[in-house]
Amino acid sequence: MALTIGIIGLPQSGKTTLFNTLTKAGAPVSGYATSTVQANLAVVQVPDTRVDSLSEIFQPRKKTYTTVEFVDVAGMGQATQAAKEKKEGLSAEFLGHIRNADALAIVLRTFANDNVPHVYNTIDPIRDLDSLNAELVMTDLSTIERRIERTKKAAKSGDKKYQQELDLLLRLQEALNELKLAREVEISAQDKVVTDELFLLTLKPRMYVLNTSEDMLGSANEILAKIEQGEVVDPEAVQKELKGIAQVALRAKEEGAQVVAVSAKLEAELSELSEEESNEYLEALGLPQLGADRVIQVGYRLLNLITFLTAGEDEVRAWTVTRGAKAPEAAGKIHTDIEKGFIRAEVTHFNDFMECGSFAAATKKGVQRLEGREYEIQDGDIAHFRFNKGK
Template sequence: MALTIGIIGLPQSGKTSLFNALTQAGAPIGGYATSTVQANVGVVQVPDARLQPLADIFQPKKITPTTVEFVDVAGMGQASQAAKEKKEGLSAEFLGHIRNADALAIVLRTFANDNVTHINESIDPYRDLESLNAELMITDLSSVERRLERTSRAAKSGDKKYQQEVEILKRFKDALEEFKLVKELELGQPEHTLLKELFLLTMKPRMYVLNVSESILGEANDLLDKISAGENVDEDTLSAELKGIVKVARRAKEEGSEVAAVSASLEAELSELPEEDAQEYLESLGLPKLGADRVIQVGYRLLNLITFLTAGEDEVRAWTVTQGAKAPEAAGKIHSDIERGFIRAEVVHFNDFIECGSFAAATKKGVLRLEGKEYVVKDGDIAHFRFNVGK
């Protein structure tokens, strides 16, 4: 199953332009009401420069990259005042699109354009983030209150399981009513078990995608690198847009979120150009990769994902696993029978394999190894799994 990232943001933030740049889906651009059931969905191949060199060696029948699914949902911030006062949060249709997303990409607009009105009539990405967070928290509060109502009825039987759950849910409710994130609470195993059932939006890993002016794209990425590295940034010399970027980036660093800067309009234009022309223009801006590729990379880093490879005459393929996964778990990504009947893994790292040029040469040089059930898979490993499934 593909990794799924839900793209959310205020209307006119550029989130659908970003979706189009990521997926080349050509989705119509424009604000639409939160209550709509409309969502744009696209599956994107994850760029991996290691696949083609392997294909050149094996000449396989097919090459299969791993994929990411992006879901672009209706613009937030459009709920009626009555709905906000009732603390109803986001609509059921909206939740249906992003409830099962592995992570959220929150698009924040930093660029000014008189032809593209802002829902709040001014540009302030940090304010917009606070507004989006409030709506997510109200939605989570509504979910917690519904669960608390059901569990309270069940707890009247005297069942200690339900009584404990009531206490936990009250803690969650109190935090959300104070506009605090549940993940900021001290959480034990019972809390984590319950959270898996609640699917709270504010618990999802998140990245902030800053939709910036094309003219400051290179400078914005330099600033993000500095803040990530903990370097000092002199804000006195920065423009208003760059100051807004710094503020969001610092918050991301504090809470352990990821952040990327893109120009969604530029990305959409570049996605229509031949790859060579697009790359040449990017290099002129001092950027090595499309913003779409950077967003995917950030998503992998955010979720602690790595890629291992399988290679042969039938297929060269990339597979995604969580960092720290052991060999049987990685084998299970290919087929559950391989995990169940796992015997051993024959492993060589991509760099070593390319240097050797073949499995036979890698074996002779001693860089192809036999690994057991406790082996932790590394990014770039080329693996062949031996297994036996009895009757």
């Protein structure tokens, strides 16, 4: 399961700089607004120290990390007035780049820089978010209205399935016309069959990536932590850039969205240093890790994903499954034949294994377990699956 994150934002928000930091792809960065619909795509390995630690022990011929695909699309939020009146939203080509993304990373600029003019001339991340949301809403509305026309014709047959679908579509249409996001509409498991076919952008899990100035990054993270912990933060009581950061964080908390603060410019500079130098600089700033790594971690949390591991002399590998996945489903990530012929799983948690130093020692200590079909794989499990090859 490869996670795909679509990166969107206004021109000059720093999204392509962030993309380059995440992927080391070297995509061209423009200092001016652009109307191109081309996208930058890159697949990157997810840093995982557990894979590294196990590789030191097993010395495998191969080690494999999980991956994330990032899609960086052109600057949004500048639809023409004619397009807005027609409720056209994003172009089909533009939409094609992000409709299959599992989640959206919405980059919002909070820094001021006279050398990089803002498309609206002033810095206001909440205004920018509203502008981006409006364009996403228009795109979804266009999709919904086309589907309504088709479903109305089908409903004439008297089939209740189409009438139920039409009821859902009309509820979505009403919400979108009020500039609400599709995710604000109550959707049942039965409704989800329909919405999965529509690829609605305002239904996707989302994170807000606040692109801050370097000297505000530490303070920004402090504010985000306070809001996440439920402390009261008054946006009007902090200085200008931090005000916008607090406002977005509070909006995210209301929506159940995630928020990350990064300095794309700083991280681009850090990417040119050695790992040791980069870590020293981060430590001096009071930051535990690069924002790029935090974006990936937040993506996993958004989609409720976890990682389990397999380890041996041939390969040490990380695998991604949805939290709550049963052992046979996890086995199927390795090969469908293993899922079909599943007998049981030998499971040792990474932490227990590292304390013991080997599977033999883990077995002797009693921390390696045999689990059946109903076992839910946990993040950090090292699993070996026994299966019937004949099935």
